[in-house]
Amino acid sequence: MFDRGTGGQGASSDNRESYDDRLNHILAAATDVIARVGYEKASMRQVASAAGVSLAGMYHYFDSKERMLFLIQFRAFSALLSTLKEKLHGVDDPVEQLRGMVRNHVAYFAANIAALKACSHELDSLSGSAYEEVRQIRRDYYALTRSIVERILAQRPNGVAIDHHLATMCLFSMLNWLYRWYQPGRRRSPAALANQISDQFLNGLLGSPATRNGSTG
Amino acid sequence: MFDRGTGGQGASSDNRESYDDRLNHILAAATDVIARVGYEKASMRQVASAAGVSLAGMYHYFDSKERMLFLIQFRAFSALLSTLKEKLHGVDDPVEQLRGMVRNHVAYFAANIAALKACSHELDSLSGSAYEEVRQIRRDYYALTRSIVERILAQRPNGVAIDHHLATMCLFSMLNWLYRWYQPGRRRSPAALANQISDQFLNGLLGSPATRNGSTG
DNA sequence: TGTACGAACGAACGTTCGTTCGTATTTCAT
DNA sequence: ATGAAATACGAACGAACGTTCGTTCGTACA
Numbered sequence: 001m002f003d004r005g006t007g008g009q010g011a012s013s014d015n016r017e018s019y020d021d022r023l024n025h026i027l028a029a030a031t032d033v034i035a036r037v038g039y040e041k042a043s044m045r046q047v048a049s050a051a052g053v054s055l056a057g058m059y060h061y062f063d064s065k066e067r068m069l070f071l072i073q074f075r076a077f078s079a080l081l082s083t084l085k086e087k088l089h090g091v092d093d094p095v096e097q098l099r100g101m102v103r104n105h106v107a108y109f110a111a112n113i114a115a116l117k118a119c120s121h122e123l124d125s126l127s128g129s130a131y132e133e134v135r136q137i138r139r140d141y142y143a144l145t146r147s148i149v150e151r152i153l154a155q156r157p158n159g160v161a162i163d164h165h166l167a168t169m170c171l172f173s174m175l176n177w178l179y180r181w182y183q184p185g186r187r188r189s190p191a192a193l194a195n196q197i198s199d200q201f202l203n204g205l206l207g208s209p210a211t212r213n214g215s216t217g
Numbered sequence: 218m219f220d221r222g223t224g225g226q227g228a229s230s231d232n233r234e235s236y237d238d239r240l241n242h243i244l245a246a247a248t249d250v251i252a253r254v255g256y257e258k259a260s261m262r263q264v265a266s267a268a269g270v271s272l273a274g275m276y277h278y279f280d281s282k283e284r285m286l287f288l289i290q291f292r293a294f295s296a297l298l299s300t301l302k303e304k305l306h307g308v309d310d311p312v313e314q315l316r317g318m319v320r321n322h323v324a325y326f327a328a329n330i331a332a333l334k335a336c337s338h339e340l341d342s343l344s345g346s347a348y349e350e351v352r353q354i355r356r357d358y359y360a361l362t363r364s365i366v367e368r369i370l371a372q373r374p375n376g377v378a379i380d381h382h383l384a385t386m387c388l389f390s391m392l393n394w395l396y397r398w399y400q401p402g403r404r405r406s407p408a409a410l411a412n413q414i415s416d417q418f419l420n421g422l423l424g425s426p427a428t429r430n431g432s433t434g
Numbered sequence: 435t436g437t438a439c440g441a442a443c444g445a446a447c448g449t450t451c452g453t454t455c456g457t458a459t460t461t462c463a464t
Numbered sequence: 465a466t467g468a469a470a471t472a473c474g475a476a477c478g479a480a481c482g483t484t485c486g487t488t489c490g491t492a493c494a
Contacts, residue, residue: 019470035422038341040257054473056343056454065452095423121338124255125395152422163413166405168418169398170391179389181339188383191449196380200387203370204421205310236441261482273484274442284483 020202023061026051031072035114039069039125061111069122070130076115077137094151095202101145103174103194105152108183110190117179145171152202171201240278243268248289256342257284275334285348293332297325301361311368312419318362319418320411322392324394327399327407334396346354362388369419388418 014018029051033042044065048055084104091097109116126134146168151164174197184190199207246268250259258267261282265272279285301321307316326333345350363385370379391414401407 057472104234160416166413167417167422173390173394174387177394179384199377200384202421202423203383204424205367205423206419207424270441
């Protein structure tokens with residue numbers, strides 16, 4: 001909305017590519033710095049230096065530090081949500097849908113571990129309309145996941161009642177806390193990690209292996 | 218170690234009480250402010266004002282802002298670990314031990330929701346020996362919890378292998394992420410929340426109610 | 435009454451922060 | 465070739481930060 005004056009002269013594709021490339025480059029550097037030291041301690045000077053750009057030059061791409069964080073979070077959550085929608089297409093079994101959701105989430109953030117931290121840890125670092133805009137995507141992501149959880153719970157034998165909201169938040173807890181301890185490339189592949197999280201969420205510690213299906217990979 | 222110069226003239230008990238009370242009062246105010254705005258954004262001026270103390274007066278109780286956060290985290294994790302050890306005493310069934318652990322954790326932080334955030338969200342805000350000292354307590358807490366998880370997994374039918382570390386981290390994820398969404402006094406009592414988290418962790422979404430025991434409260 | 439000391443304070447320190455300004459340099463349609 | 469727009473930069477800004485300094489107040493003990 002603020003980036004690139006919306007007045008559209010159909011600039012040469014060379015320029016635009018160069019502009020977008022540079023923007024992506026700066027955002028990637030910013031994501032790394034924020035993941036390492038946190039949003040508040042990440043200074044614009046530090047990001048500029050990491051990106052190989054002057055301090056003042058940063059303000060050609062964002063009008064503020066907060067806007068920079070917004071772009072990082074907006075892009076990450078948007079990508080996460082849209083790839084999830086794609087992957088759910090054509091899958092009917094809610095259990096298989098849930099496994100797909102976990103696979104998608106883990107795969108995305110295993111490939112972008114810095115983005116995971118810049119999103120999970122800095123959820124409250126935005127304010128005002130920037131915060132609300134990101135929050136809306138997160139809400140959509142939550143609603144989609146919760147609908148899967150509800151379908152799973154609906155086909156379950158009537159036992160102790162399970163709160164839908166709580167169950168969904170337990171799942172997000174496991175996924176969002178990953179940035180604290182998971183190191184891609186050590187011990188577990190993203191696919192294996194996703195499988196174990198799904199198993200854990202669906203069957204728990206005591207769950208009988210009989211109820212489990214499709215979990216090699 | 219830094220608080221109260223160790224050179225001991227046997228000060229009157231009146232003085233000492235007053236000193237400790239004031240220290241606790243300031244730490245409580247600091248915990249609230251940090252929980253609300255985050256450690257980096259929480260200025261010493263803001264904490265001083267919230268505690269009703271002058272800015273310079275703060276430095277009679279800590280020699281730095283970091284030391285202040287250290288005291289908050291050290292006290293919280295120490296209390297958590299020691300109460301856990303107490304409550305596990307005399308309990309043999311590992312499943313019941315785990316339920317006790319979750320109850321203890323949820324109860325403590327439901328009563329100190331600001332402390333939960335100041336601990337969970339600011340795990341990396343300390344550095345050097347202060348960080349290491351807190352980390353050691355967290356390690357002990359983790360080791361104790363993991364030993365319970367291992368005993369549960371040991372008496373489980375041999376099915377799909379479950380990684381002990383991953384399983385333990387899933388539990389801590391659910392507990393540590395609570396500060397993001399749980400509001401004490403709304404909808405769920407701490408005891409009911411603890412029960413549902415235990416159920417979720419032990420039996421998962423698909424777990425048969427038959428394997429569940431002792432979960433009314 | 436005089437001395438010593440912990441507790442608390444207002445004021446100021448030096449540093450770092452996010453941001454802005456004025457000005458070069460490059461790009462490119464005309 | 466030319467002029468305007470886009471891009472980049474060094475320098476500087478005011479504000480806020482954590483911390484320190486010198487002082488004052490109240491009280492316990494000689």
